[in-house]
Amino acid sequence: MDLAIVCPSCQGAxxxxxxxxxxxxxxxxxxxxxxxxxACSGTGRVVTSGWSYA
Numbered sequence: 489m490d491l492a493i494v495c496p497s498c499q500g501a502x503x504x505x506x507x508x509x510x511x512x513x514x515x516x517x518x519x520x521x522x523x524x525x526x527a528c529s530g531t532g533r534v535v536t537s538g539w540s541y542a
Contacts (some may be wrong), residue, residue, distance in 0.1 A: 492533040498525040500532035 494500040502520040510517035522530035 490535050490537045492535050495525060495528035495532055495534050497527035498523050498532065502532065 502522045504518055505521055507517045507519055522532055524530055525532075528534050
């Protein structure tokens with residue numbers, strides 16, 4: 489079974505940015521933008537295989 493875990497290099501962190509002109513339900517109009525990370529290509533997650541359960 490494959491699992492996606494938080495990237496140990498960037499800890500899944502991103503940049504919080506304010507979107508100008510946003511008209512959604514989030515009153516702050518903020519979104520997270522991934523950081524550049526060579527280990528996870530900016531996704532914040534790393535797929536690891538070899539896990540099993542009994």
